[in-house]
Amino acid sequence: MQTYDLQANSLRELNAALHAQTADTNQTAWEIVNPRGSHAIAVGLDAPIEVEVKGSTGYYCAGMNKQATVHVHGSAGPGVAENMMSGTVVIEGDASQYAGATGHGGLLVIKGNASSRCGISMKGIDIVVHGNVGHMSAFMAQSGNLVVCGDAGDALGDSIYEARLFVRGSVKSLGADCIEKEMRPEHLDILRDLLERAGSDAKPEEFKRYGSARQLYNFKVDNAY
Amino acid sequence: MCGIVGLFLKDKALEPQLGALLTDMLITMTDRGPDSAGIAIYGNEDRAASKLTVQAEDGDTAFDGLADRLGAAIDGEVSLSRNDTHAVLTVPAGKAEAARAALREIAPDVRIMSFGDTLEIYKEVGLPKDVADRFGLSSMSGTHGIGHTRMATESAVTTLGAHPFNTGSDQCLVHNGSLSNHNSLRRKLQREGIHIETQNDTEVGAAYLTWKMQNGATLGEALEASLDDLDGFFNFVVGTKDGFGVVRDPIACKPAVMAETDQYVAFGSEYRALVNLPGIENARVWEPEPATVYFWTHAEASNPNKKAA
Incomplete structure (x- = not known):
């Protein structure tokens, strides 16, 4: 286990050390203490390593992540796991605005609530929020799955392209071109798998599915689910 | 971009440390606003x-x-x-x-x-650390205070463009964001006889609240009305003689974090600003909801929905 104290050492050194890890590294377990809300902790990782952050983080934690598992034992500031490509990011507390924005792949789990614009412009990432999400979540979402075990705020899925939105609680309002859709067996399977991987005991049958009415963008059949 | 910090003390034992705690929070927000800084501090009456x-x-x-x-x-x-x-x-x-x-x-x-x-406001251009040093902010005591670090986007970097702004007796306002209808609103308020000195957008926001309250609105009502009448982005933190309030525009793209313990209620643009507060590890930490007026007072009698004097 490599332990790194962000109060004693620089963020740049930490990220450089994490970037230096390769696919066959032996240093697979990292612990970051005293994050104190710093920005850009563990961004741009590209190795199968596990990073435990012991506290709350500021802007852009675990952005652009590939392969790595980043686990924040606290809350995360704006833009956590922004543009994630693969791997797993778990936030034990809450996440601020635009969590998982533009993410292409991987799994983002938020055990608390996510605020506004969660999954904005998501492009293939899977996001599971144990609590609620704020307004304009999944705005212009293109692909991937957003699972909300609590409630969704105003304008869910506004201007959505193709992405699956699953909400267990209430939806304050749906955004333009976002509608409720039928839950078919294949959707329940996707949901069951995501909930299990995200450590949620919610039942897939309790959720409703929302998606694109496909009236707002120039629909191409290749995009269809 | 700007930085806001605020600290409202519930525990009187912390009052001698108010200036020191706020100064530390203010300096942490330097990279959100390095061009000027200011502080509003409510001392003992x-x-x-x-x-x-x-x-x-x-x-x-x-x-x-x-x-x-x-x-x-x-x-x-x-x-x-x-x-x-x-x-x-x-x-x-x-x-x-x-x-x-x-x-x-x-x-x-x-x-x-x-x-x-009880209100004193100190503000100048320069790095927050230098501004805090020249006024000796860290040795000040008081019941509550608000600080601001400015990165100007809408108008010149001057003392009068720095925050906080005084909106009435013992009232102040700080702002993170940018108002887009400040020119038309300034003309309207000037026609109503409100004195506005600069081309700064926040001064117009402050003058708007003053005008609303002069016409009978409570601070709470004035803040509610600002959600309809002000166009643009804003996180406002306001101070009154006995209280401390927060409101965010409905889009809420400007960051805000709050923390509450038995000893205080604190506001920061980022969590970083709060990390040195006593007992922060066990504080309730949350993000204020958009388009919602929050207010804390020492005395129930001075809630924002009651008219000041």
Whole structure:
């Protein structure tokens, strides 16, 4: 286990050390203490390593992540796991605005609530929020799955392209071109798998599915689910 | 981009540390706003006196004999305590409004930063650390305070463009964001007879609240109305004699974090600003909801939905 104290050492050194890890590294377990809300902790990782952050983080934690598992034992500031490509990011507390924005792949789990614009412009990432999400979540979402075990705020899925939105609680309002859709067996399977991987005991049958009415963008059949 | 910090103490034992805690929070927000900084601090009340904070480019000249001249103008005893480019004028209780009017006549080169019973406002251009040092902010005590670090986007980097803004007796406002309808609103408010000094957007936001309250609105109502009448992005943190309030525009793209313990309620643009507060590890930490007015007071009687005096 490599332990790194962000109060004693620089963020740049930490990220450089994490970037230096390769696919066959032996240093697979990292612990970051005293994050104190710093920005850009563990961004741009590209190795199968596990990073435990012991506290709350500021802007852009675990952005652009590939392969790595980043686990924040606290809350995360704006833009956590922004543009994630693969791997797993778990936030034990809450996440601020635009969590998982533009993410292409991987799994983002938020055990608390996510605020506004969660999954904005998501492009293939899977996001599971144990609590609620704020307004304009999944705005212009293109692909991937957003699972909300609590409630969704105003304008869910506004201007959505193709992405699956699953909400267990209430939806304050749906955004333009976002509608409720039928839950078919294949959707329940996707949901069951995501909930299990995200450590949620919610039942897939309790959720409703929302998606694109496909009236707002120039629909191409290749995009269809 | 700007940084806001605020601290409202519930535990009187922390009052001597208010300035030190706020200064630390303010300096942490330097990279959100390195061009100017300011602080509004609510000290302990002296029931026999009210006060004004004033600022002048050339304090040696402007403050010389000012207390005597002001005393003669308002027919009461006035004392002046200088603090760098600022000075606090102490006037008999209830004479702050009269002193404010008199100062515009007898000392037009002196800028009035604040007036009221307990509020003092200090602000200048420069790094937050340097601004805090020149005024000795860290040694100040009080019940609550608000600080701001500015990165100007809408108007010039000047002392008068720095925050906090005084919106009425013992009231102040700081802002993170940018108002897009400030020019038309400034013209409207000026037609209504409201005095606006600069091209700054936040000054218009402050003048708007003042105008609303002059026309009978409570602070809470004025803040609610701002959600309809102000266009643009804003996180506002306001201070009153007994309280501390927060409102965010409906889009809420400007960051805000709050923390509450038995000892205090704190606001920060980022969590970073809060990490050195006592007991933060066990505080309730949350993000204020968009388009929602939050308010905390020491006394129930002074909630924002009651009219000030």
